Amino acid sequence: MTTYKFNVDMTCGGCSKAVTAILSKLEGVSDINADLTTKVVTCNSTKFNADELLVSIQKTGKKSSIKND
Template sequence: MTTYTFNVEMTCGGCSKAVTAVLSKLEGVSNIQIDLPNKKVACDSTKLNADELLTNISKIGKKCSIAA
């Protein structure tokens, strides 16, 4: 299992709920953590890599990137 962290342009609770909803539907993704003030999302994944997770997060229409 690998933990990934992303920068996501979230401005409200609705944004964070949308990110959580997208990630929770993915097989092998767990331990989703939202840090709304710092606009960070972290999750564990056993099946998807960072690029695949990023592609799914971008489906909510928010600007996002892999955190360094």
Template sequence: MSEHTYKFNVKMTCGGCSGAVTRALQKTEGVDSFDVSLEKQEVVVNTGLPYETVLERIKKTGKEVISGETVV
């Protein structure tokens, strides 16, 4: 499986929001590492999973994904 880095701009207003995204990604098999930044409103994910799969996992938390891109 090839390795990808995805960056998402996610609307998070509090620690609970970033915590929900963190928990969702921790439970996602195939996610190698990730960084959730409440200050930057940004989620960076390193994974072999397809972009759409990661996007759906974040959206399932109920947080609004404003934009997303493949970095690598």
């Protein structure tokens, strides 16, 4: 299992719920945390890589990128 972090331009609770909802529909994705204060989404995946997860997040219409620590 790999942990991924993304910068996501979330401005409200609806934004964080939308990102959480789309990621939770993906098989093999777990421990999703969308932090509205820091605008960082963290999740674990056994099946998808960062680029694939980013495409799913971008389907919500939110500007997003892979967070490099």
